[in-house]
Amino acid sequence: MLYDVPVHLGDRSYIIHIGAGILDSVGARCADAGLKGKCLIITDENVGGHYGDAVFQSLENAGFSPSMVTLPPGEQTKCGDQVFALYSECIRAGLDRKSFIVALGGGVMGDLAGFVAASFLRGIPFVQVPTSLLAMVDSSVGGKTGINIPEGKNLVGAFYQPELVMADLDTLKTLPPREYAAGLAEIVKYGIIYDAPFFRTLEEQVENLPDVGNAELLAKMVGRSCEVKAEVVAQDEREGGLRAILNFGHTVGHAIEKVAGYGEYVHGEAVAIGSVYAARVSVELTGLSPADADRIERIFADLNLPVRAPGLEWGKLREALSVDKKTIGGMPKFVLASEIGKVSFGNEVPEELMEKIWTSL
Structure with a gap:
């Protein structure tokens, strides 16, 4: 582990874990944070292909019961239709108020999955696992979640803090140069x-x-x-x-x-x-x-x-x-x-x- 950065928000405080090769410890960190039971990993087709199995296995090894849903990549996915589809995925995964969501991907996945977590059953815990540089330094930290509507970007959303953030620097090696810049x-x-x-x-x-x-x-x-x-x-x-x-x-x-x-x-x-x-x-x-x-x-x-x-x-x-x-x-x-x-x-x-x-x- 290279950096642990605390976010001090009283009873909503959490840690940003920054390091190389830390995806394998996502499950253990979730357990340390007091999370239990079933969880749903929300990722996109690009990131899921690279890292979905590793995160799934880490959660399973730590005693959780994970499910995973894979969405199309890109800003167009951050929309109301996907929110309602993900509510149904939460039901299919058997999530309840003690369950949690894992946002695996860049800013789009983090914003979308975080908003689903903030609103499903009036709020269940979620974890940010950012895999883009922008998400690591910006959108995964601070609790802003949301979606776009035709009239504008991020006009619907909620302030909703994650339980923890796991930023694995090794995931940036598969990030396209344009996204890294x-x-x-x-x-x-x-x-x-x-x-x-x-x-x-x-x-x-x-x-x-x-x-x-x-x-x-x-x-x-x-x-x-x-x-x-x-x-x-x-x-x-x-x-x-x-x-x-x-x-x-x-x-x-x-x-x-x-x-x-x-x-x-x-x-x-x-x-x-x-x-x-x-x-x-x-x-x-x-x-x-x-x-x-x-x-x-x-x-x-x-x-x-x-x-x-x-x-x-x-x-x-x-x-x-x-x-x-x-x-x-x-x-x-x-x-x-x-x-x-x-x-x-x-x-x-x-x-x-x-x-x-x-x-x-």
Whole structure:
């Protein structure tokens, strides 16, 4: 085990276990957490083919009675139809209020399985086993679960904490390079919003960041990212204030995903573009230096992440922003930076400036 990161939430506290080759201990860790009886593993066809049997066997060896359901991969799976289908799978698996769900996969599986756990029988325990970099450092930590509807991303969901998180770094070896790079975007975000020295380290190591075989650097990146998110969530579990800083780059990022069509830009790519946009707005409104905005754009570009979305019209993006869950009274709220490592939330941006910055990218 390389890192154990606690998430302090009173009686809902849990541990993020980060290490290499730890899938075989999922069952033992679930037993240590006090879980019992039957469980349902929810995974997708890609991840299940690689790791489903190992997790199933680990749970069975620890005395659990697991079942497994495999879904199509991709953002389109995170929908209401799948939620109701999974309720039926829970019934078929014989789950009761003492049973639990295991989310095995990336952010889509974690969000979807977590929402099913939050709502089935009015809530049963669940465990996150993230297998993508983005899920390890972001979506598996903090208890946000949910699904998309035609009007927008993550507009239906619940705050519902897992019993534990098991992040096996070895699973990243089968992650497509594009998805790995997308996870790096979220790691860079933590430096921008909370930890300037971490951002400088990422800049210095930028040539090595895409190397999934660099286990020491990878563990440090994932570990520090989880520490930052755990610290923020511990102070503001339900996004009443501080937790909103985690949405840096996400306001426009979610609009990009919706307007371009889910899958055209994966989440981390959209966040990279949204972060560059937020940095340029920050220069105009909150005092971020142009040099720091350039640093933010440069690190994303150096990681081969997009920093612009050519062909997307501002009018369509603005329409998508109007139904973003961070929008109040028709005005989207932005997280903006005054310097790298220091941001503020709840910022309104004049309409003409929103459009001006987008068209200037």
